[in-house]
Amino acid sequence: MPPKVRKAVFPVAGLGTRFLPATKAMPKEMLTVVDKPIIQYAVEEAVKAGIEEFIFVTGRGKEAIENHFDRSYELEQTLLNRQKEELYDIVTNIIPASARIFYTRQGEALGLGHAVHCAKALIGNEPFAVLLPDDIIYSEGDNPLEEMINLYQDTGQSITLTMQVPEEHCHRYGIVDIEAQRGRAIVAKNFVEKPKENAPSNLACVGRYIFTPEIMNVLDKQKPGAGGEIQLTDAMTTLLKQQGFNAWVLDGRRFDCGDKAGMQKANFFFAMQRQEIKQELTEFIAELGYTKQLTKMDNAS
Numbered sequence: 001m002p003p004k005v006r007k008a009v010f011p012v013a014g015l016g017t018r019f020l021p022a023t024k025a026m027p028k029e030m031l032t033v034v035d036k037p038i039i040q041y042a043v044e045e046a047v048k049a050g051i052e053e054f055i056f057v058t059g060r061g062k063e064a065i066e067n068h069f070d071r072s073y074e075l076e077q078t079l080l081n082r083q084k085e086e087l088y089d090i091v092t093n094i095i096p097a098s099a100r101i102f103y104t105r106q107g108e109a110l111g112l113g114h115a116v117h118c119a120k121a122l123i124g125n126e127p128f129a130v131l132l133p134d135d136i137i138y139s140e141g142d143n144p145l146e147e148m149i150n151l152y153q154d155t156g157q158s159i160t161l162t163m164q165v166p167e168e169h170c171h172r173y174g175i176v177d178i179e180a181q182r183g184r185a186i187v188a189k190n191f192v193e194k195p196k197e198n199a200p201s202n203l204a205c206v207g208r209y210i211f212t213p214e215i216m217n218v219l220d221k222q223k224p225g226a227g228g229e230i231q232l233t234d235a236m237t238t239l240l241k242q243q244g245f246n247a248w249v250l251d252g253r254r255f256d257c258g259d260k261a262g263m264q265k266a267n268f269f270f271a272m273q274r275q276e277i278k279q280e281l282t283e284f285i286a287e288l289g290y291t292k293q294l295t296k297m298d299n300a301s
C-alpha cells in the first residue's frame with residue numbers, strides 16, 4: 001500500500017503583481033476573504049484532510065505569513081485580560097498545536113515548479129500535497145483534498161484537482177486529455193497547457209495536487225518554459241509519461257483569488273455564509289439596484 005500523505009507544500013513566494021499596490025508591502029497570501037487571510041483557508045483544508053507537516057515556501061517580504069501561524073503572546077494575554085475568550089480561541093486555533101511547520105525560502109520567484117522544488121529536502125522520499133493558496137476550494141460534500149488523498153492510496157500515482165470550465169475559458173488553463181474516467185476519478189493521457197483551440201476536454205487543472213516524491217527528480221532537470229519560469233505543468237507532463245497521472249473532478253466551487261474579480265466573488269460568497277452580516281449585505285445589494293440596471297441595459301441592447 002502507498003505511504004500515507006502527511007506533508008503539504010504551500011508555495012507563497014510569488015510577487016502577487018496582479019494585486020499591486022496592495023501587495024507592495026503585504027504578501028498576496030495575507031489578503032483577506034471576509035476576516036481570514038487566503039492562506040488560512042488552504043491550511044484549514046489541509047488540516048481537515050489529515051496533513052501533519054506544513055511546508056511554506058516563502059520569500060522576501062513574507063514574514064507576515066510566519067507571524068500569522070506563530071503564537072502572539074502579547075495579543076493572547078490582552079484578549080484574556082479583556083475577557084475576549086472567543087477571539088482568544090480564534091487566534092490560538094489558527095493551526096493545531098500538533099502541526100509541524102517548516103519554512104524554506106525561494107531566493108528568486110523563478111516559477112511555481114521552482115518553488116515546489118525548493119521543498120525537496122523537507123519532502124524526502126514521501127508523497128506530498130501541494131496547495132496553491134490563491135485557489136479557495138469550497139465543497140458542501142467531502143473535502144476534495146481528502147478525496148484526492150484517498151485516490152492516491154488506491155493508485156499510488158500523482159493527482160491533480162480539476163474542475164469543469166466552459167469551452168471558451170479552456171485557453172486560460174492547463175487542460176486534461178482524458179484516457180479513462182470512472183466517476184470523478186480520471187486517468188490522464190496528457191496535459192495541454194492553455195490550448196488556443198481544440199481543447200481535448202473541458203477539465204481544467206486547479207491548485208491542489210498530490211505528488212509522488214519523483215516529481216522532485218523531474219524538477220531537478222526542468223528547464224524554464226512559458227514566461228521564462230520553471231513551470232509545474234511541464235514537470236507534471238514528464239511525470240505522467242514516467243508513472244502515469246490521475247485527475248479528480250471537483251464537486252464544488254473554486255475561487256481564483258489571484259485575480260481581482262475572483263477575489264471579490266470569494267469575499268461576497270463567504271460573507272453571505274455568515275449569518276451576522278448576510279442580512280445587511282442582502283439589503284445593500286437590493287439598495288444598489290445593480291440587477292435592475294443590468295436588466296435595463298440587456299433590454300436596451
Ligand code: UTP
Pocket residue numbers: 011012013014015016017018019028029057106108109110111112114115132133134258
Ligand atoms: P501565481 O503565479 O498565481 O502568483 O502563483 P504570483 O506570481 O505571485 O502572482 P501574479 O501573477 O504576479 O499576480 C500561484 C502561487 O504560487 C506561488 C505564489 O506565491 C502563489 O501562491 N509562487 C509563484 C511561488 O511561490 N513562487 C513563484 O516563483 C511563483
